[in-house]
Amino acid sequence: MPFINFSKDEIQCKIVYYGAGFCGKTTNLQYIFGQTKEETKGKMVSIDTKGDRTLFFDFLSLNLGKIRGFDIRVQLYTVPGQVHYDATRKLVLKGVDGVVFVGDSLKVQRKKNIESLINLAKNLAEKGISVRAIPLVIQYNKRDLDGTDSEILPVETLEKDLNSMLKVPSFSASALKGTGVFETLREISKLVVKDVSRKIMLLDKQSR
Amino acid sequence: MNIVITKEDLEKINFCLNKMISSSLAHSVLLIDRSGQLIAHHGNTPEEIDVLSLSALTAANFGATAEIARMLGEEEFSLLFHKGKSENVYFSAIGEHVIMVTLFDDQTSLGLIRLQINKIIDELSKILSSIFKEKTNPINDPFRLS
Numbered sequence: 395m396p397f398i399n400f401s402k403d404e405i406q407c408k409i410v411y412y413g414a415g416f417c418g419k420t421t422n423l424q425y426i427f428g429q430t431k432e433e434t435k436g437k438m439v440s441i442d443t444k445g446d447r448t449l450f451f452d453f454l455s456l457n458l459g460k461i462r463g464f465d466i467r468v469q470l471y472t473v474p475g476q477v478h479y480d481a482t483r484k485l486v487l488k489g490v491d492g493v494v495f496v497g498d499s500l501k502v503q504r505k506k507n508i509e510s511l512i513n514l515a516k517n518l519a520e521k522g523i524s525v526r527a528i529p530l531v532i533q534y535n536k537r538d539l540d541g542t543d544s545e546i547l548p549v550e551t552l553e554k555d556l557n558s559m560l561k562v563p564s565f566s567a568s569a570l571k572g573t574g575v576f577e578t579l580r581e582i583s584k585l586v587v588k589d590v591s592r593k594i595m596l597l598d599k600q601s602r
Numbered sequence: 603m604n605i606v607i608t609k610e611d612l613e614k615i616n617f618c619l620n621k622m623i624s625s626s627l628a629h630s631v632l633l634i635d636r637s638g639q640l641i642a643h644h645g646n647t648p649e650e651i652d653v654l655s656l657s658a659l660t661a662a663n664f665g666a667t668a669e670i671a672r673m674l675g676e677e678e679f680s681l682l683f684h685k686g687k688s689e690n691v692y693f694s695a696i697g698e699h700v701i702m703v704t705l706f707d708d709q710t711s712l713g714l715i716r717l718q719i720n721k722i723i724d725e726l727s728k729i730l731s732s733i734f735k736e737k738t739n740p741i742n743d744p745f746r747l748s
Contacts, residue, residue: 397607398607400606400607400608401608437652439655439659453658471658485662488637490637
């Protein structure tokens with residue numbers, strides 16, 4: 395649900411990072427927070443437990459600059475990945491404009507990735523949103539583990555598991571090192587802004 | 603659903619919020635929507651308070667307590683109050699989409715804040731209901747007769 399303020403010429407959008415527990419959603423936000431200039435970002439808020447698990451969400455507000463005279467402000471949220479926090483995930487998804495699905499490249503997490511994607515589709519459907527219609531980008535995280543002792547899935551397998559039906563833009567990334575993090579953010583922001591501009595044009599037509 | 607706020611709407615909202623601040627002696631008032639987006643903000647909020655984060659946390663706080671309410675057989679709690687040593691915050695639900703956050707210190711009293719909030723909520727809910735009025739799409743309307 396984009397929030398359009400004609401008085402301040404500002405559009406606020408909500409982007410949610412979704413994915414299974416420990417896949418690196420918070421790490422994505424932390425990297426973005428660490429790399430953006432002071433004047434374009436707000437504070438980063440995290441509600442987590444002592445074991446680094448997100449309890450409720452992380453929140454970061456960013457200013458993306460102007461498009462057609464409108465200031466674009468995106469609010470990035472993460473959800474808790476653990477299965478039993480489904481009620482919290484539903485709360486965070488309220489009013490969402492775009493989703494980044496973070497897939498974990500570790501082989502042991504293969505089933506959890508698929509379950510989490512199905513959970514996303516289910517929770518969006520409850521809000522009347524189709525996972526095929528909402529701006530969505532998939533990120534394959536932890537690619538830096540390639541060539542180490544940890545067994546990781548090839549991108550082709552992840553693509554087949556998670557993106558064979560959706561066919562959305564996907565990126566290989568390492569949230570810890572920063573590779574692919576801004577590429578993912580740029581793409582989802584582009585898709586969301588495009589979606590919002592389409593809605594604004596539609597509103598314009600209706601009001602005439 | 604998109605929310606669009608026109609200049610006229612915002613002027614009306616600002617008028618109400620200004621009135622709230624001058625009559626209750628609260629130091630700031632925020633209007634936010636349930637998904638955590640800031641709609642309007644008035645008053646002398648201390649600089650160290652990040653109002654955008656405050657909005658996100660407020661929406662989450664409301665969502666979490668709504669679940670507690672449901673467990674107790676209530677639909678939701680329409681007001682929440684947090685008391686600190688010098689800063690206090692009062693959250694009030696306005697309709698199903700908006701939350702008003704009132705921040706105040708020991709310059710005023712809880713009684714006065716509550717009195718003024720009750721007065722202003724009626725006025726605000728009229729303005730807000732016109733903004734949040736959803737255009738029903740006849741094709742998607744399950745209750746359509748034909």
